Amino acid sequence: MAKELKNFTKRSDNYSQWYNELVVKADLAEQSAVRGCMVIKPYGYAIWEKMQQTLDKMFKSTGVQNAYFPLLIPKSFLCREAEHVEGFAKECAVVTHYRLKNDPDGKGVVVDPAARLEEELIVRPTSETIIWGTYKNWIHSWRDLPLLVNQWANVMRWEMRTRMFLRTAEFLWQEGHCAHATAEESEARTVQMINLYAEFAEKYMAMPVIQGVKTESERFAGAINTYTIEAMMQDGKALQSGTSHNLGQNFAKAFDVTFVNKENKPELVWANSWGVSTRLMGALIMTHSDDNGLVLPPHLAPIQVVIVPIYKDEAGRQAISEKVAPLVKELEAKGISVKYDDADNKRPGFKFADYEIKGVPVRLALGQRDLENGTVELMRRDTLEKETVAFEGIADHIAGLLEDIQTNLFNKAKAYRDQMTYTVDTYEEFKEQIEKGGFILAHWDGTPETEEKIKAETKATIRCIPLEGDTTPGTCMVTGKPSARRVIFARSY
RNA sequence: CGGGGCGUAGCGCAGUCCGGUAGCGCACCUGGUUUGGGACCAGGGGGUCGCAGGUUCGAAUCCUGUCACCCCGACCA
Numbered sequence: 001m002a003k004e005l006k007n008f009t010k011r012s013d014n015y016s017q018w019y020n021e022l023v024v025k026a027d028l029a030e031q032s033a034v035r036g037c038m039v040i041k042p043y044g045y046a047i048w049e050k051m052q053q054t055l056d057k058m059f060k061s062t063g064v065q066n067a068y069f070p071l072l073i074p075k076s077f078l079c080r081e082a083e084h085v086e087g088f089a090k091e092c093a094v095v096t097h098y099r100l101k102n103d104p105d106g107k108g109v110v111v112d113p114a115a116r117l118e119e120e121l122i123v124r125p126t127s128e129t130i131i132w133g134t135y136k137n138w139i140h141s142w143r144d145l146p147l148l149v150n151q152w153a154n155v156m157r158w159e160m161r162t163r164m165f166l167r168t169a170e171f172l173w174q175e176g177h178c179a180h181a182t183a184e185e186s187e188a189r190t191v192q193m194i195n196l197y198a199e200f201a202e203k204y205m206a207m208p209v210i211q212g213v214k215t216e217s218e219r220f221a222g223a224i225n226t227y228t229i230e231a232m233m234q235d236g237k238a239l240q241s242g243t244s245h246n247l248g249q250n251f252a253k254a255f256d257v258t259f260v261n262k263e264n265k266p267e268l269v270w271a272n273s274w275g276v277s278t279r280l281m282g283a284l285i286m287t288h289s290d291d292n293g294l295v296l297p298p299h300l301a302p303i304q305v306v307i308v309p310i311y312k313d314e315a316g317r318q319a320i321s322e323k324v325a326p327l328v329k330e331l332e333a334k335g336i337s338v339k340y341d342d343a344d345n346k347r348p349g350f351k352f353a354d355y356e357i358k359g360v361p362v363r364l365a366l367g368q369r370d371l372e373n374g375t376v377e378l379m380r381r382d383t384l385e386k387e388t389v390a391f392e393g394i395a396d397h398i399a400g401l402l403e404d405i406q407t408n409l410f411n412k413a414k415a416y417r418d419q420m421t422y423t424v425d426t427y428e429e430f431k432e433q434i435e436k437g438g439f440i441l442a443h444w445d446g447t448p449e450t451e452e453k454i455k456a457e458t459k460a461t462i463r464c465i466p467l468e469g470d471t472t473p474g475t476c477m478v479t480g481k482p483s484a485r486r487v488i489f490a491r492s493y
Numbered sequence: 494c495g496g497g498g499c500g501u502a503g504c505g506c507a508g509u510c511c512g513g514u515a516g517c518g519c520a521c522c523u524g525g526u527u528u529g530g531g532a533c534c535a536g537g538g539g540g541u542c543g544c545a546g547g548u549u550c551g552a553a554u555c556c557u558g559u560c561a562c563c564c565c566g567a568c569c570a
Contacts, residue, residue, distance in 0.1 A: 091569070158569050160494080167570070214524095220570095240570060280568060312530050349530040356530095367529055377529080459566095493570090 007154045019222065036406075040278070043358060046302035047281060048172065054204055054300075055174065056102060058196050062175060072121040083253040085219020088125045091157045095121040099447050122157045128222065128247070128273055131177045133256040139179055142261050146189070147179040161275040165282025166239070166493045170184070173277035179269045181259065185249070186270035190246040193274040194227035197242035205280065206297035206409035207231050207287045208417055209241060210439075210488060212464025219447050220273075223234050224248035228462040230488065232417040233286040236323045236437020238463045238490035241283050244274035247345040286441050288382075294359030295381055297409050298402040305331060305398060307340045308366030310348045313463045317342060320366050321350075323391075328397040336402065356381060362398055364392075382408055423486070427477045430489070439490050441469075443483035445476035454478060454489070463488045 040048065056066070072095060079085045099115035126179055131149070139147060156170045176193060181184040194211055201209045209229035219226045223245035231241045252258070252268040261267050288295040298304050307328070309320040324340055331338045339360075341351055348365065365377040376394055379386045382405045389397065420438035424430045433440055444450060455461050464487070471485045476477065476482065 028569045087569090157569075159570095161566090171570080173570085243570075275570085277570065312528065316528095346533060347528050347530090349528085351533080352532090365529070369529070 004022065023239040023315050030201075037057060038164060038168050038278075040172075042381060043302065044281065046294070047284070047300060048278060049281060050300045051204070052174075052201075052300060054074045054294030055200060056150075056152075058200060059150050059174075059437065062148070062192060063146075064150045064194070066152065067149045069127050069134065070152055071124055073124050073127075073130045075120045075122055077133050078122050081222045081250055084128060084254075088157075091127055092154050093158050095123065099434055124153075125155055125157045126153070126273075126275075127151060127153070127175055128251055129255075132251040132257060132271070135177075135179055135269075136255050136257045139257055142181055142259055145179055145181045145259060145269065146185065148176070148189075149178070150174055150176040163493070165285070166278035166279055168278070171278045172369060173275050174274040176274060176354075177271070179252075179257065179271055180260070181267070181268050181269065185245055186248075186272050190225070190272040190274070191219060192242045193272070194242070194244040197244070197274070197276060198229050201229055201231065201280075201283075202410060203239060203251040203286055203300040205287070206299070206406055206413060207241070207283060208414040209411065210464065210466055211468070212466040212488065214243075214450060214464060215462045215487075216449070217451060218461065220245040221248050222247060224250065225314065227467075228464050230490075231283055231287065232420060232490070232492070233283070233438060234289075234416070235286075236420055236486075236491075238344075238439065239279070239283050239286070240463070240492065241280060241467050242274075242276040244267065246271060247273060248273040255311050268444075277459075288409055289359070292384070295409065296359035296361060298361045298406045301359065301361050302334050302337065303339045303355075303358070304402055305338045305362045305364065306351075306355045307364045307366065308351045308355075309340075309342050310350055310365060312368070314370060317344075319368075319371060322481070324366060325390075327395060329399065334395060334399050336395075336399065351378075356384075359416065362401060364394070380405055382412075415453060425474075430454075430460075430477055431458055434458050434489070434491065437491065439463070439488050441486040442489055443474040443485075444487050445479045445481035445483055447479075450476060450478050460489045460491050463490050463492060 024193060031450065040346055062355040075094075078092070081248060090235055096117055097111045097115045099112040099116060100109040100110040103110045131151075138144065152172070152174050154170055154172050155175075159167050178186070178189050180189060198209050198211050198453045201207045209231045210227050211227065211229055214220075214226040214228055223246075227235075227244040227246075228240055229242045231239050231326070233239055247270075249268045257269050258266045259269055284296070284300070285294060288297065296302075307318060307324055309324065311317040311320055319387060321340075321342060328338050328340050339341065341355075343351075346354070352363065352365070361381050363379045363381070365379075368386075370376050370391065374391050375388050376391045377386060377388050378394075378398075379402075380401060417439070421441065422433050422438060423441045424433055425442070430440060430442055440460070444454075466483070466488060470484075473485060474483050477479065
């Protein structure tokens with residue numbers, strides 16, 4: 001089993017060339033400050049587009065609309081909400097000048113010192129500040145609420161250490177920012193969105209997640225409450241895959257966003273924000289992939305079925321193409337994305353391996369033998385099982401198979417997670433178990449001090465206080481003080 | 494920012510200790526034979542050895558500096 005992401009971005013054997021064709025590859029600009037950024041190649045972007053389209057549809061069904069806000073945020077904006085700036089200050093890229101000029105020494109160009117900006121601009125690490133600065137002018141009356149807006153954008157966080165997919169300096173994401181008239185409504189929206197993310201993760205990514213609430217110390221900077229979905233990767237580490245924040249009235253206060261209620265009284269609005277990023281692509285890879293490459297869930301695979309012809313000469317190729325053409329039409333009519341790869345410059349064996357690396361869920365191979373017997377060879381990527389089946393009725397069979405694969409991937413991942421989830425009562429046991437990876441359900445006294453102590457001693461963090469599951473009270477494994485319920489600990493990315 | 498590693502062809506690497514014609518595999522190009530699991534044979538193209546100084550008749554190799562990247566920490570989605 002490929003347990004680590006690096007297996008998919010770097011291979012030192014002779015197959016490395018083919019891995020360059022893999023979903024994404026970090027093409028790092030030479031000696032430049034864009035370190036830690038990634039280039040998303042077309043096939044990888046196609047996966048991201050699938051995610052976007054699906055999420056977008058889900059958002060819109062809840063009344064959210066898309067908009068776009070500026071990339072650059074005036075420094076003063078970022079500073080308006082104290083906790084927020086505190087949380088992001090250490091990882092911001094700053095624009096200080098607006099012009100270059102020719103180097104007096106004749107070597108290229110240099111920053112023109114005369115073009116210093118009066119106020120520095122921050123490359124957005126997230127857009128709360130600029131959006132709330134704008135909302136101030138959009139919201140006047142209770143009739144303007146709720147305001148439900150989402151933005152698809154790139155953001156930049158100058159992390160000390162980057163990691164492909166999981167923590168790149170620049171990443172693509174969506175960030176939803178909603179304004180509501182009441183605290184209850186805003187809280188309901190916050191929960192609605194984390195539910196939506198969970199549904200997306202499980203239904204489309206085939207990735208089981210645990211929904212929960214972050215502890216105070218893990219909370220988003222400026223939020224009063226953060227909901228999260230936590231997934232388990234194949235190496236037993238946790239990955240925070242999506243968050244939804246209840247921002248209370250913090251940003252409304254900071255940006256003076258008020259509305260006049262039905263009683264003609266001014267009130268501060270209630271806010272929430274929620275987002276998922278290209279990190280989900282990392283999650284997808286690390287949840288399902290194996291040593292043969294990617295394994296994509298059918299609901300997100302850019303190519304769901306690939307058909308590879310096997311022939312000896314041009315006449316043979318013709319014969320197979322004629323046989324396949326109606327099948328391609330039939331599959332497409334069912335909404336299945338098919339690729340018939342009759343490219344003559346690659347041999348069948350190469351294509352088999354190549355589409356396995358790309359994670360295509362179903363492969364059909366068709367040769368002279370099949371034409372004679374009225375059969376086709378079918379392979380499913382999740383189990384690598386191969387079988388020869390009747391060509392007749394194959395389209396219906398595939399439609400069902402794709403659903404099977406989707407379900408199977410989810411079940412497999414869930415079984416693995418459940419198997420790697422432990423209930424532990426003593427700190428000794430905890431320390432031993434955490435070394436082996438996985439989620440640990442344990443009692444905690446609810447204090448940041450204990451949480452910090454556990455983190456310092458074991459590198460494990462509280463991933464979340466689950467919304468569901470066992471709610472029996474107990475005593476903290478470290479301090480022995482009362483605990484309301486078990487929380488989830490894990491080492492994380 | 495600490496500790497370790499690394500930088501040589503598009504990719505993966507050898508060569509560095511002990512200075513003296515720039516190498517290998519894959520990829521690429523041409524021709525032929527092939528095609529049911531990553532084809533084979535023959536020929537060919539491609540490099541200011543990360544960058545800048547220094548030592549030397551001569552530097553990928555030695556010295557100094559510097560810039561990247563990777564892994565482990567601190568920080569974080």
